[in-house]
Amino acid sequence: MGRGFGRCAVAIVIAGWAGMASGTEVRLTVSGAGQGLEGDLRAASLVVSTAEDEKANPQDLLSAARADYARLVGVLYGAGYYSPVVHIIVDGAEAAVIPPYGAPARIDTIALSVTTGPRFAFSRARLAPLAPGTELPEAFAAGKTAESGVIVDAVTAGIDGWRAQGHAKAAPAGQSLVADHATNTLDADIRLAPGPRLTFGRLTLSGTTRMREERVRAIAGLPSGETFSPDALERSATRLRRSGVFRSVTLNEAATPGPDGTLDIEAALVDDKKRRLGVGAELSSLEGLRLSTFWLHRNLMRGGERLRIDAEAGGIGGESGGTDYRLGANITRPATFGPDTSLSVFGNLEELDEPEYFEHKFEFGFGLSRQISDDLTVGAGVTYRYSEVEDALGDRSFNHITFPLFATRDKRDDRLNASNGTYVHLAATPFVGIDNSTSGAQIVADTRVYRGFGADDRTVLAARVQLGSVVGASTGEVPPDILFFSGGGGTVRGQPYQSLGVDLPSGDTIGGRGFLGLSTELRVGVTESIGVVGFADAGYVGPDSWPGGSGDWHTGAGLGLRYDTGIGPIRFDIAAPVSGSTGDGVQFYIGIGQAF
Known part of the structure; x- marks a missing residue:
């Protein structure tokens, strides 16, 4: 051609x-x-x-x-x-x-x-003055190819270096770019003007928002009076976005600093819709249909508060117990005790008709969560819970005050459909018995690892380890939903839901105090939107607090299809038991999102 x-x-x-x-x-x-x-x-x-x-x-x-x-x-x-x-x-x-x-x-x-003519190289590549610690692109150096984009990148790096030191209005002050066509070289000499070191001034508002100004400032947490920092400015914007109230958040620096060396910041805000309604559904051949819905009200009292009401019904038409019901309400208030700490007040009513027990439960409490960094969140709370139980051990009631603690580190590249990264969730819930109920603690851990291979990470290897333990109380001294079972979509696919527990001499089954779950998946993209998955799961439940030799294992494996909707994949899995005595048939699972 x-x-x-x-x-x-x-x-x-x-x-x-x-x-x-x-x-x-x-x-x-x-x-x-x-x-x-x-x-x-x-x-x-x-x-x-x-x-x-x-x-x-x-x-x-x-x-x-x-x-x-x-x-x-x-x-x-x-x-x-x-x-x-x-x-x-x-x-x-x-x-x-x-x-x-x-x-x-x-x-x-x-x-x-x-x-095109010949390619030019830098005869000189000079950018000054530079802030301490500034790193320029390696390609911006004498002898390297004189691409204009490299010059732009070098100037950007120089300005960013000064801005990181508080010089918010750093800018180019002059340049000399001379091409020598006899030697095919480019002489680049660029001057920067750092400008004065500035401090953050006031946060002003523009746009269309119902939120009270003092609450916007509290949530943003702009460090007024402190040295200007691009990172601090971005953290303030992130806090406003994380509140869930706004559809659009932009923080703009004032064009001109104040005479006292302060730089005002304008928050251009656009509220999201005040109310939102959502629905969800999952289907399993044995567990039946699970339907869920929620109603959300944003900026409830013009302070960024969010009211969320959830309703759920599970086990509809299933063969693993009866129908479960849950109704819950939660009010979250951002920027409580600091811009990175949120307060939640919640209440839940549940009726659980599980294969091995029946339970009515009521919970009410509050909690604080703190965003330590973009990927690390910690929290603590206090909850009162009351439950009435019917199981193999008889009819019982429990009164507890619990003190849940958690830490979550999420470094996945996509929280709905990860191809690389890690996820770690650790939680400990000490409980104090009231009215002759026993005290103890539940400990759980959930660790996930994702690694992509090939072009665009079309092949992904995913692994998950779950660990659970109840300490300080025997199996008969705690509500059954604090104990552990294995089997079903959240633990071992191919095994019936909650089919593995601790067998009693009577032939009945109750939950165990120790649990270990292992899962691995190989996800392969066939087209842009269709993928296939091979998976294997294993689960252990034992009567002791930590996995040991006195419990039982079961395993399952299967194949699945994924259809990527852009906001998360639709999942269809078929699985069968591989080992253990708890299952003997094929199970299928349909839901939204990856299995983990």
Whole structure:
């Protein structure tokens, strides 16, 4: 497809195919050392994109041709070619000499001819003054290819270095860029003006928000009076977004600092919808249908409070116990005891008709959660819970005050469909018995690891380890929902739901004080939206607080399909038991989101 002239030539027909409304043929010819640039030049060409528009007329094509000189030269400068020759010929005439509004009635051919010339190197690459600790791009150095983008990156790094030291208005102060065509070199000498060191001033509001100004400032936590920091500014924006109240958050620096060396920040805010309704569903061949819904009210009292009411029914039409019901309400208030600490007050009513027990439960309490960093959250709370239980050990009631503690570190690249990263959740819930109920503690851990392989991480290996323990109380001294069972979609797929527990001499089964769950998946993308999964799960439950030799194991394995909706995959898994005595049939699971 190429023809030789100069040092090298590549000719590509970009347009001119049958059916184009304009009937115009566009050709791009690249010669010189940069023959590999044709893709970038084609992408930058306005002529190419205009010719593809069926509604384009000759005047549109001529305007695009005249604009393409600068666009193509910009691509060449970006690759280090500072002596290019660009011709754009419209039916035999140079586009630059055709009057801007003198387009012919018809254009048959537009030929773009680019001769790159030699590639230039830096003879000098100087940027000063620099803030302490500033690291410039390695490519910005004498002898390296003088790409214009490298110069831009170096200036950006220099300005960012000064801004990190509190010089918010650092800017270029002058430049000398001299191309020596005799030696094919570029002399780059750029000066920066750091400007004064500034401190944060006031946070002002604009946009459309119902939230009270003092609450916006409390949530943002802008450190007024402290030295300006881009990281601190971004943290304030993140806090406002994390509140869940706003659809749009932008923090803008004032154009001019105050005479006292302060820099005001404007918060441009747009509220999200006040109310939201959501639904969910999961289906398992044995556990039946689980339906859930929630209603959310944002900015309830104009202080960023969020009220959420949840309702759920599970086990509908299933063969693993009866139908479970749950109704809960939660009010969350951000920026309580500091901008990174949220307060939650909640209450739950539950009726659990599980294979091995029946329980009515009521909970009420409050908790605090603190965002330590972008990926680390810790929390603590106090909860009162009352439950009435019917199981193999008889009819009982329990009164407890619990003190839940947790820490979560989430470093996944995508929380809905991870291909790389880790997730660790640790929780300990000490409970104090009231009215002859026994005290103790429940400890749980959930660790997940994801590793992607191949182009675009189309293949993902995922692994999960779950650990549970109850200490300080025997199995008969705690509510059964604090104990552990294994089997079903959340633990061992292919085994019936909660089928593995601790067997009593009577032949009945109760939960265990020790639990260990292991899961692994190999996820392979077949197309952009369809993937296949192979998985294997194992679960252990024992009567002792920690996994040992006195408990039992069971395992399951299967295959699945995933359909990526853009907001999370739809999951369909088929699994069968591999070992253990708790299951003997195939199970299937349908839900939204990965299994873990």
